[in-house]
Amino acid sequence: MDMKLELVPLPVADLERSKAFYAGRLGFTLDHDVQPGNGMRIVQLTPPGSACSIVIGTGMRSNTPDAGTVNGLHLVVDNINAASELLRSRGVDISDVEDMGGVKFAYFSDPDGNSWVLQEIAEG
Numbered sequence: 001m002d003m004k005l006e007l008v009p010l011p012v013a014d015l016e017r018s019k020a021f022y023a024g025r026l027g028f029t030l031d032h033d034v035q036p037g038n039g040m041r042i043v044q045l046t047p048p049g050s051a052c053s054i055v056i057g058t059g060m061r062s063n064t065p066d067a068g069t070v071n072g073l074h075l076v077v078d079n080i081n082a083a084s085e086l087l088r089s090r091g092v093d094i095s096d097v098e099d100m101g102g103v104k105f106a107y108f109s110d111p112d113g114n115s116w117v118l119q120e121i122a123e124g
Contacts, residue, residue, distance in 0.1 A: 007044070010054045012112050013067035018056050019043050021111055025090045028054070047075055068113030080104045080120035087118075094118070 012018040022028040028045035031053060035041045040059035046052070077083040084094050084106045094108040104120040 004051070006052050008052065008054050008070075008073065010056050010070055010110075010114055011065045011067045012056045012110070012114070014111070015041065015043065015056060015058055017111050019045070022054065022056075025092050026087065027090070050075075068109075070114040072115055072117055074117045074119045076119050076121070078120065080106055080118050083118055083120075 010018075019030070019033070022045045023030045026047070028047050030043070031046055032042060032044040038059060040057065042055060042057040044053050044055045046054075075083075080097050084097055087094050087108065092108050095106050097104050097106045102122040104122075106118040107115065108118075109115045
């Protein structure tokens, strides 16, 4: 039986601001922006090359965690220096690259404080 992680809900306070950050600054693909009714709005975005998407929205669940409470989501890249420079050029406040002996990391957060990690693992 396959179990594929394909969608991660992300709590945000300002849907339009978050949509602009993920689509505009990070370059995520906007897959869906739908309003099925009853005050619900679902925005699904996918990182380039990823099989897993994020979903942000309104009215999805009454027990949604507070905005900015998701930490440490990893975006795995082939070239962390190029990826972090690209994000920096798009206005993302990203840390310097840290080399932990074959695994490299750089850190940033979305406008609500949900934290992300760029990760590069050396082959070999």
